[in-house]
Amino acid sequence: xxxxxxxxxxxxxxxxxxxxxxxxxxxxxxxxxxxxxxxxxxxxxxxxxxxxxxxxxxxxxxxxxxxxxxxxxxxxxxxxxxxxxxxxxxxxxxxxxxxxxxxxxxxxxxxxxxxxx
Amino acid sequence: xxxxxxxxxxxxxxxxxxxxxxxxxxxxxxxxxxxxxxxxxxxxxxxxxxxxxxxxxxxxxxxxxxxxxxxxxxxxxxxxxxxxxxxxxxxxxxxxxxxxxxxxxxxxxxxxx
Numbered sequence: 001x002x003x004x005x006x007x008x009x010x011x012x013x014x015x016x017x018x019x020x021x022x023x024x025x026x027x028x029x030x031x032x033x034x035x036x037x038x039x040x041x042x043x044x045x046x047x048x049x050x051x052x053x054x055x056x057x058x059x060x061x062x063x064x065x066x067x068x069x070x071x072x073x074x075x076x077x078x079x080x081x082x083x084x085x086x087x088x089x090x091x092x093x094x095x096x097x098x099x100x101x102x103x104x105x106x107x108x109x110x111x112x113x114x115x116x117x
Numbered sequence: 118x119x120x121x122x123x124x125x126x127x128x129x130x131x132x133x134x135x136x137x138x139x140x141x142x143x144x145x146x147x148x149x150x151x152x153x154x155x156x157x158x159x160x161x162x163x164x165x166x167x168x169x170x171x172x173x174x175x176x177x178x179x180x181x182x183x184x185x186x187x188x189x190x191x192x193x194x195x196x197x198x199x200x201x202x203x204x205x206x207x208x209x210x211x212x213x214x215x216x217x218x219x220x221x222x223x224x225x226x227x228x229x230x
Contacts, residue, residue: 045161045212045224047217062218102172103214104157104167107167109166
C-alpha cells in the first residue's frame with residue numbers, strides 16, 4: 001500500500017525559508033518520478049515541481065523557479081522541497097504525489113505552509 | 118504554458134442522473150509517437166487530497182467505479198458520471214501532463230440537486 005507523508009510546514013515570514021519533506025513507503029521509490037502540488041486556501045490545484053527517479057531531471061512552475069529546489073534521497077525513500085524567499089502567495093497545502101511525467105496516482109495528506117508577517 | 122479550462126465551474130445533478138464535466142486544452146495533448154492523450158481526471162472531496170480517477174484521457178484507475186468514464190482527444194475532453202451517488206459530491210479537476218508545467222483546470226464543483 002502506497003503511503004506518502006509530508007512534514008515541515010508551518011508559519012514563516014515573507015522572505016523566509018522552509019524545507020518540506022515527504023516520506024514514502026509501499027512502492028519502489030527509487031524507480032518513481034515524484035511531484036509536488038500545492039493548493040491555496042479555497043483555491044484549485046497548482047503543479048509546483050517534479051523530479052525524475054535518479055534526480056537527473058527536475059522541472060518547476062514559473063512562479064517558483066529560482067526560489068524552490070526539489071530533491072530526493074532514494075536511500076531514505078524521501079522527497080524534499082526547499083523553499084526560499086517565500087511570498088504570501090506561496091501559502092497553501094503542499095502535497096507530494098507519486099508520478100512525474102505522468103498522472104499522479106498516489107497523494108499524501110499534505111502539509112500547510114503559511115507565509116505571513 | 119498550456120491552459121486548461123473546465124466548464125461548467127459548478128453543476129447540480131439529481132441522484133441517479135448523469136453529470137458531464139468538460140475540459141478544454143489550449144494545445145493538443147496527443148503525442149504522435151504513441152497516440153496517447155496526456156490528460157488525467159482527479160476527484161477531491163473536502164479535507165482530502167485529490168484522487169486519480171482516470172489517466173490517458175479514458176483509462177479508469179483500479180477500484181474506480183465504472184460509473185466514471187473519460188472521453189475525448191486532442192484538445193477536448195469529458196468526464197461523465199452516470200447514476201450519480203451522494204458520495205460523488207466533490208470538486209473535479211483535469212490535468213495535462215503533456216509538458217511542464219503540468220497544468221490543472223480550475224476545477225468543477227459537483228453538488229446534488
